[in-house]
Amino acid sequence: MYRLYYSPGACSLAIHALLNELEQGVELIDRKHAADFDRFESHGMVPVLVDDDQVIREGAAIILYLLEKHQHRMLPPSGPERARFIEWLMFANATLHPAYGRLFFLGSSLEDGTVKQHALNAASDTISALWAAVDRQLNRTPFVCGERICIVDMMLAVYASWGAYFPVDIHMSDKVKGMLEAVKAHPAFVKAIEDERQASM
Ligand SMILES: N[C@@H](CCC(=O)N[C@@H](CS)C(=O)NCC(=O)O)C(=O)O
CATH class of the missing domain: 1.20.1050.10 (Glutathione S-transferase Yfyf (Class Pi); Chain A, domain 2)
Structure with a gap:
């Protein structure tokens, strides 16, 4: 299951909606309750996506990663x-x-x-x-x-x-x-x- 570090209503909400669209389970972790959030070196910002041993920062990178991985029609192949x-x-x-x-x-x-x-x-x-x-x-x-x-x-x-x-x-x-x-x-x-x-x- 993916883990998504988010803030309510922040830009991470779009990643969360995309995970729903892809019918992927997600464990939501509110950034302000994540004591060890700094270890992700995301400049204190959400979203951060954790996929097993992969940590992906930056919304656009996360979106491209997810669409590619799940071969979703939203991302045209070429x-x-x-x-x-x-x-x-x-x-x-x-x-x-x-x-x-x-x-x-x-x-x-x-x-x-x-x-x-x-x-x-x-x-x-x-x-x-x-x-x-x-x-x-x-x-x-x-x-x-x-x-x-x-x-x-x-x-x-x-x-x-x-x-x-x-x-x-x-x-x-x-x-x-x-x-x-x-x-x-x-x-x-x-x-x-x-x-x-x-x-x-
Ligand atoms: N370029 C970054 C920008 C991320 C960003 O600005 N995140 C904001 C929320 S929309 C944030 O985490 N701000 C600090 C905070 O809410 O504590 C991305 O696209 O992931």
Whole structure:
């Protein structure tokens, strides 16, 4: 069984949902209750996946590892389709996630006031522009990677939930909102949220 070190509602939630999608058992370990978490040298960050003697850090690496290992259709075997999938995976992991990360950084490091609000607004403008890129893709296919929900959609749904923590207006088109609602109703995603809720009780 896989072991997943996570924080409730963090980016690790997408890995958790993917494990459900792959119908894999997972032992969930809340990072804040893992006294020896530092041994993973993940800079204190989740997700960390343990598969027997393998320790895998970094969300995108974990996703590629799991999709390859379980030969899942979400990861095209080769060619431009595979490149396109990895492009969107990196858009989520290396572009949109850090853009939301700036909100967390500004929220915790600046004193409340005009300067902070101005900085938060600038960061949220960048995020809105990235959601516009998602909207353009959804003009081509109902989900980011094609006709069916893929892990990238799940990652986007996790990040989208973080906007509510901040006094900012992040613009998303109705098409983007519709895609996110579909992910939130997707059984593997629903189960991940419910399992994390139960684990924190
Ligand atoms: N590049 C890393 C970023 C991971 C990351 O930023 N994780 C956040 C949660 S979303 C984290 O663990 N922050 C520290 C904490 O929550 O204590 C990855 O994709 O795995």
